[in-house]
Amino acid sequence: MKASRIPLILLALTSSSVFAADADISLTNESAKGQINFFQTNSDMQLGAGYTYHEGSRHIGNIDFHAQGRTAVGNLPTTAGLGLRAIAWEDDRLDGGAVGLGGFATLNIPEAPGLSFTGALHYAPSILSFGDSDDMTSLELRANYRVIRNAELFVGYRYLNTDFEFRGDLDLDEGPLAGMKLFF
Incomplete structure (x- = not known):
């Protein structure tokens, strides 16, 4: 990653509380991924943006737009x-992207306060x-635990794959993950 990008990424992440919900x-x-969502979970819409740096100079950006509700x-x-x-991605000699259709769900477990499970496809x-x-699949599964009112820890699995016409496929990002989420 170029040194000039580091201050911009840090500024975006630290100033997120001014304009973000989480x-x-x-x-x-x-890899390392940062994601900002702009509206609370009780809003009817959700807009988010993320950036992933993958070892080997692969850069992946995403913008999410979903209708959301409680059920x-x-x-x-x-x-x-x-x-x-x-999703847009750039690697040394290759680049591409796609607009994927799909959704997400977060299930809360009432018998275990703070525990929830999230899936997105x-x-x-x-x-x-x-x-x-030529096509793209994005899957993320998480087990979340709300440690305090405005922060949770999670573990899970992320899979982001793209196919190439006549050349096979490439896992852009794949593997077990761990992280934390802050609510503003």
């Missing part, structure tokens, strides 16, 4: 959203892909 940072063995799955209180995740077929990407 921010999270997660790490895999080969229940069985007897579990749930926040769910449906919408779009736009977005898929972009070739018609919604550009550059070197």
Whole structure:
């Protein structure tokens, strides 16, 4: 990562409380991701932006836009959203991106206050892909624990894959993750 980008990333993350509802940072063995969501979970819409630096000079950015609401799955209180995740990535000689359709859900466990599970899945077929990407799949699964009112820790798994026309596929980011989320 160029040294000139580091101050900009730090400024964006530290000033997030001025204009964001939550921010999270997660790490895999080969990547670091920061995500900012701009609206509370009780809002009807959600807008978010994220940046991932993957070892080997791969840069991945995303912008999320979802309609969201509260519901229940069985007897579990749930926040769910449906919408779009736009992903752009750049590697040494390759770059591309896609606009994936999909959504997310966070299930809260009433019997274990503070414990919740989150899943997000977005898929972009070739018609919604550009550059070197022919299609793209984004999956993230998390187990969350709210340590205090405005912070939680999480562990999980992230999978971001793109296919190339006539050349196979590439895992842009994949592996177990750990991180924390701060609520403002």
